[in-house]
Amino acid sequence: MALYRRIPGAIAVITLTNPPVNALSCTVREAIYETVKRATADQEVKAIVLCGANGKFCGGADIKEFSREMRGPPLVPMIDMIEESEKPVVAVIEGVAFGGGLELALGCHYRIAHSGAQVGLTEVTLGLLPAAGGTQRLPRLIGVPAALDIITTGRHVSAQEAVRLGIVDKVTDSSAMEEAIEFAKTVAGEPMGPRRLSLWTAACPEDLDSLLEGALVRIRQRSRGALAPVACVQAVRAAASLPFAQGMKKEQELMAYLFTSGQARAMQYCFFTQRAAARWTTPSGASWENTKARPVRQAAVIGLGTMGKGIAVSLSRAGIPVIAVETEQKRLKAGRKAVNSMLTRESQKRGLAEAHLGSISFTLDLRKLRDTDLVIEAVFEDMALKKQIFSKLSSVCRPDALLCTNTSGLNIDEIASAASRPELVVGTHFFAPAHVMKLLEVVCGPRTSPVAVATAMQLAKRLEKIGVVVGNCSGFVGNRMMRPYTEQAYYLLEEGARPEEVDLVLEEFGFAMGIFRVMDLSGLDVGWRSRKELGLTGPKLPPGTEARSRGGKRYSPLPDILCESGRLGQKTGRGWYLYEKERVATPDPWLQSFLEDYRSRFGIQSRRVGQDEILERCLYSLINEGFRILQEGIAASPEDIDVIYVSGYGWPRHRGGPMFYAWMVGLPKVLDKLEHYHRTHPDIPNLAPSSMLRKLVARGSPPVHQWRALIQQHSSQL
Numbered sequence: 212m213a214l215y216r217r218i219p220g221a222i223a224v225i226t227l228t229n230p231p232v233n234a235l236s237c238t239v240r241e242a243i244y245e246t247v248k249r250a251t252a253d254q255e256v257k258a259i260v261l262c263g264a265n266g267k268f269c270g271g272a273d274i275k276e277f278s279r280e281m282r283g284p285p286l287v288p289m290i291d292m293i294e295e296s297e298k299p300v301v302a303v304i305e306g307v308a309f310g311g312g313l314e315l316a317l318g319c320h321y322r323i324a325h326s327g328a329q330v331g332l333t334e335v336t337l338g339l340l341p342a343a344g345g346t347q348r349l350p351r352l353i354g355v356p357a358a359l360d361i362i363t364t365g366r367h368v369s370a371q372e373a374v375r376l377g378i379v380d381k382v383t384d385s386s387a388m389e390e391a392i393e394f395a396k397t398v399a400g401e402p403m404g405p406r407r408l409s410l411w412t413a414a415c416p417e418d419l420d421s422l423l424e425g426a427l428v429r430i431r432q433r434s435r436g437a438l439a440p441v442a443c444v445q446a447v448r449a450a451a452s453l454p455f456a457q458g459m460k461k462e463q464e465l466m467a468y469l470f471t472s473g474q475a476r477a478m479q480y481c482f483f484t485q486r487a488a489a490r491w492t493t494p495s496g497a498s499w500e501n502t503k504a505r506p507v508r509q510a511a512v513i514g515l516g517t518m519g520k521g522i523a524v525s526l527s528r529a530g531i532p533v534i535a536v537e538t539e540q541k542r543l544k545a546g547r548k549a550v551n552s553m554l555t556r557e558s559q560k561r562g563l564a565e566a567h568l569g570s571i572s573f574t575l576d577l578r579k580l581r582d583t584d585l586v587i588e589a590v591f592e593d594m595a596l597k598k599q600i601f602s603k604l605s606s607v608c609r610p611d612a613l614l615c616t617n618t619s620g621l622n623i624d625e626i627a628s629a630a631s632r633p634e635l636v637v638g639t640h641f642f643a644p645a646h647v648m649k650l651l652e653v654v655c656g657p658r659t660s661p662v663a664v665a666t667a668m669q670l671a672k673r674l675e676k677i678g679v680v681v682g683n684c685s686g687f688v689g690n691r692m693m694r695p696y697t698e699q700a701y702y703l704l705e706e707g708a709r710p711e712e713v714d715l716v717l718e719e720f721g722f723a724m725g726i727f728r729v730m731d732l733s734g735l736d737v738g739w740r741s742r743k744e745l746g747l748t749g750p751k752l753p754p755g756t757e758a759r760s761r762g763g764k765r766y767s768p769l770p771d772i773l774c775e776s777g778r779l780g781q782k783t784g785r786g787w788y789l790y791e792k793e794r795v796a797t798p799d800p801w802l803q804s805f806l807e808d809y810r811s812r813f814g815i816q817s818r819r820v821g822q823d824e825i826l827e828r829c830l831y832s833l834i835n836e837g838f839r840i841l842q843e844g845i846a847a848s849p850e851d852i853d854v855i856y857v858s859g860y861g862w863p864r865h866r867g868g869p870m871f872y873a874w875m876v877g878l879p880k881v882l883d884k885l886e887h888y889h890r891t892h893p894d895i896p897n898l899a900p901s902s903m904l905r906k907l908v909a910r911g912s913p914p915v916h917q918w919r920a921l922i923q924q925h926s927s928q929l
């Protein structure tokens with residue numbers, strides 16, 4: 212709702228009241244209409260102040276209403292009504308003014324912000340555009356180039372930048388409300404015509420076409436295939452070239468097209484699932500609601516390799532004092548230097564004073580961890596080494612200290628077996644670079660206690676990461692699903708495709724990089740090392756093993772052969788591609804003839820592999836593994852899998868995540884295709900459709916949010 216009160220000085224104050232973010236629900240819109248009408252009709256009122264309750268102006272339209280039938284007054288005429296008011300309307304921006312919230316403020320005649328506030332036209336992140344006049348008023352207010360950037364990225368703009376750009380008229384460190392009231396008194400009685408943005412003309416550069424073309428190029432690089440940012444560019448073009456009323460018409464047309472699109476649905480699904488992941492539960496009844504996290508006042512990181520350094524920086528950035536441990540003086544020195552320079556860059560970028568960072572001390576002595584609340588071990592993926600460390604930690608750390616292992620796939624329970632308190636051992640799978648990537652898989656072993664899970668999830672929140680609770684199995688959720696995906700990519704090469712063909716299909720789907728470019732970037736030796744450890748290649752491979760088969764299943768030795776010949780990816784200048792200019796991947800003629808030789812050596816008839824087959828075999832095999840993960844209770848819900856893929860594996864947000872995508876495609880189609888590919892490739896068992904997929908199809912393919920109820924009938928590893 213919106214509360215109305217009159218205060219001395221002939222001011223009407225209208226307060227949006229809809230916790231937690233004062234979203235513009237149907238009731239709020241009705242109340243705004245009513246209260247603004249009341250204020251404009253009241254002879255005693257000379258100016259109006261519009262604010263939000265609880266220190267937040269407004270988080271925009273109520274996203275929950277998007278999936279229901281639209282009720283109540285629409286936003287556009289409501290904002291027009293405010294702009295048309297003869298009495299000045301001053302918006303008090305505290306906390307946030309996002310999406311429709313900022314559009315509402317742009318309809319006001321003045322905007323006063325608190326220094327801690329943020330503004331933004333965030334609609335594009337929900338697959339929409341700012342269709343309550345935002346695409347037409349913002350360019351008129353701050354010019355086309357700056358508006359184009361804000362509208363197409365949906366980025367959050369600080370109050371300081373907002374005042375610099377002219378989005379707000381004033382920023383204050385003290386009470387924005389008091390400032391606005393005093394200001395409103397000074398402008399009462401002035402003509403408001405010049406303050407109506409709809410009457411302004413957008414300042415536009417001469418080379419408008421090249422500005423817009425440049426934006427489209429950046430959009431294609433950032434989110435290929437996404438409709439909303441392209442529509443945003445078209446709407447801003449209208450603001451630059453058409454009168455306001457026609458621009459508004461264009462904005463509405465574009466919105467009508469986006470609003471019902473699958474992409475908008477997918478992105479709104481991502482918004483809610485990301486928040487739902489924090490509300491973890493386990494079948495034992497433990498949950499975020501009934502389990503208290505232990506406070507973490509001091510943390511330690513063991514190992515200052517790539518992951519350890521990023522984790523230490525993340526902790527420090529969250530204001531947590533860190534003790535960083537290494538085994539050798541040389542490594543300690545190099546680690547300290549790297550961490551300190553990362554922190555310096557970080558504080559410069561964020562304008563943070565050092566006081567806001569947690570201190571980091573460096574040591575070779577594990578005994579220094581005796582008072583630590585939480586330790587994150589981040590050494591190499593070597594089970595024996597990890598167990599040794601956990602055994603030592605058990606004797607040096609406090610009995611209640613939480614012991615976390617940063618592993619991308621090792622058995623948490625085996626690591627925990629080396630600790631004297633296995634219930635306090637939890638997996639924290641960070642993603643590289645750990646101070647940048649948002650995802651944290653919190654891996655729960657069979658003996659991990661709810662308190663350990665709660666503390667790790669709370670830590671994720673403090674580190675501004677998205678924590679997702681997963682069960683213990685090789686590769687957990689994310690990496691386990693990657694395996695069949697990468698394997699299919701190798702098999703497609705064996706059968707006749709080229710790396711650039713596979714990558715192009717995946718990039719057109721929306722991944723920033725195809726799988727072969729990703730492997731070249733991270734280094735082919737990463738997978739090689741783990742295949743050697745698993746005895747799939749290298750010295751542990753039993754003599755006489757068939758080259759293209761392991762345990763009766765198809766195996767591709769292609770990546771092993773590349774590694775053996777020193778092609779490790781970007782770092783060696785060649786991998787699946789050639790890198791003559793640093794980081795620029797070009798198709799390599801050598802690889803082409805190598806693949807031809809390989810096929811003829813193994814008697815493989817090369818064929819033209821179509822784009823549909825590339826996409827289906829790669830994605831459906833990954834999705835199929837997702838269904839198996841659900842069946843085994845390794846993930847609590849399909850939504851959790853989708854959060855993992857969107858926030859940690861570059862799955863395009865406008866496709867919602869693999870499980871959501873499967874549902875959008877149609878589960879019967881996914882099942883049918885998997886059956887087909889399994890029939891034609893019986894030596895690839897993971898193409899056999901999972902029983903969970905069959906079950907969902909048999910039940911009429913219910914929407915994703917209903918799967919959880921079906922899953923609960925199965926076993927759970929959580």
Ligand SMILES: CC/C=C/CC(=O)SCCNC(=O)CCNC(=O)[C@H](O)C(C)(C)COP(=O)(O)OP(=O)(O)OC[C@H]1O[C@@H](n2cnc3c(N)ncnc32)[C@H](O)[C@@H]1OP(=O)(O)O
Pocket residue numbers: 231232234270271272273274275307309310311312333334337339341342483486487
């Ligand atoms: C007719 C079409 C018109 C479209 C124009 C629009 O306005 S589209 C909406 C544009 N708004 C946004 O994009 C803002 C989305 N919200 C946020 O970015 C953040 O929630 C926040 C406002 C920055 C607050 O962040 P914080 O971390 O403090 O809290 P949460 O994100 O956890 O949110 C708290 C709960 O509030 C729910 N919520 C947030 N925004 C909205 C919203 N606009 N509509 C409905 N609900 C919203 C959020 O889901 C959380 O709910 P829980 O049930 O507690 O999970």
